[in-house]
Amino acid sequence: MTRDLTITEVRLTPILVADAPLLNTQGVHQPYTPRLIVEVVTADGITGFGETYGDTKYLEPARVLAERLPGRSVMDVNGLFSLDLAVDESRVTGAVDAGGLRGVQSADKLRLSVLSAFEVACLDAQGKALGLPVHALLGGKVRDTVEYSAYLFYKWAGHPEGVAAEPDDWGAALDPAGVVAQARRFKERYGFTSFKLKGGVFPPEEEIAAVRALAEAFPGHPLRLDPNGAWSVETSLKVAEELGEVLEYLEDPTLGTPAMAEVAAGLRGAARSASGKGGGGRRAGIPLATNMCVTTFGEIKEAFTRDAVQVVLSDHHYWGGLRNTQRLAAICAAFGVGVSMHSNTHLGVSLAAMTQVASTVPDLHHACDSHYPWQSEDVLTERLTFTGGRVAVTDAPGLGVDLDRDELARLHRRWADDDGTLRERDDAAAMRVGEPGWRAPVMPRW
Secondary structure, three states: OOOOOEEEEEEEEEEEEEOOOEEEOOEEOOOEEEEEEEEEEEOOOOEEEEEEEOOHHHHHHHHHHHHHOOOOEOOOHHHHOOOOOOOOHHHOOOEEOOOOOEEOOOHHHHHHHHHHHHHHHHHHHHHHHHOOEHHHHOOOOOOOEEEEEEEEEOEOOOOOOOOOOOOOOOOOEOOHHHHHHHHHHHHHHHOOOOEEEEOOOOOHHHHHHHHHHHHHHOOOOOEEEEOOOEOOHHHHHHHHHHHOOOOOEEEOOEOOHHHHHHHHHHHHHHHHHHHHOOOOOOOOOOOEEEOOOOOOHHHHHHHHHOOOOOEEEEOHHHHOOHHHHHHHHHHHHHHOOEEEEOOOOOOHHHHHHHHHHHOOOOOOOOOEEOOHHHOOOOOEOOOOOOEOOEEEOOOOOEOOOOEOHHHHHHHHHHHHHOOOOOOOOOHHHHHHHHOOOOOOOOOOOO
């Protein structure tokens, strides 16, 4: 039987999802974060799902794209990327970007973040039509489970008094003991065996102490530290010297490829010096990872030729989807650069997509990031689960997930009832609710 895979309808559902008061160098997460659920419906009644950021600057081009898709085949994924999807550059200049960082976010990156959700939805629909999992459409899986890392945050016990928010049973984590206690809960609940700490919140000495406490509590477990570019080159080198023996990699210690290249060069020089003196050089030879200075294909050449980064953390949202993630992984392999995956606040549709593409990447030697355990709400009929810190790769058609229509409608009503203050992610604004004098820091912060 020949199926009619013509797209007849595209549904966009912006939602607000509960989020914990997680701290970062720019501020704190708001009580609710915006996401966008995309549904692509074919003439045969097959529906594919996608998910991406839900701020207004994403909704506007998503609506334009949704109007242009009916009448096209769900199989024509390449055609998606040929559509003229103009982005208002005023939306991305001086705004808080998808990762919560203030600065100029390229219009092309925003455009790809929108296209990624539609690409995933089309692949999901294709898989359902053909009776194949998405990983089969991407060439087939090379692993049956995908490893994820516990994503640790400095954290308030709750959102500021008077702020409407969902209950939070995690408690505070504002010192090394709190971070270790949080990590123990992650391991007990989900079985994670590697840990990443979001830094850039406290002076480097305090975060060094937290990482050392983790190393003592979890000997032999891979550890990462990500200060979101909060440090100078000098501070980055000092922290690398202090923690090189215990960190798997140091993520974005400083802002921009030139500064990262300077840190990397300093580490290489220190490693050669240590080797010449009979030392192993491991402490100074710590790899640098990024999801900030290499976020588009145009940024690869400078970063790789300058050896500024040794691990790229892909995010299928702003790289433009699952196929572009595979292309990025192939380029990284050609240059001998490691690859893993970055995470922003996401739900189960995105986690399912991440898991499908991660299962197809041969040289995935680092556990992927995921915020998913922090999300108490989801739009799936059944939450994805972590066993031993891993998510099983489903062989069910498409992404292997389905939407809970009632929950999707509830989270959309929350979005519709909002006065607009929570429809745009702004960690600095959220921080000012608890600390009225807060201003987003000038980088480098230390």
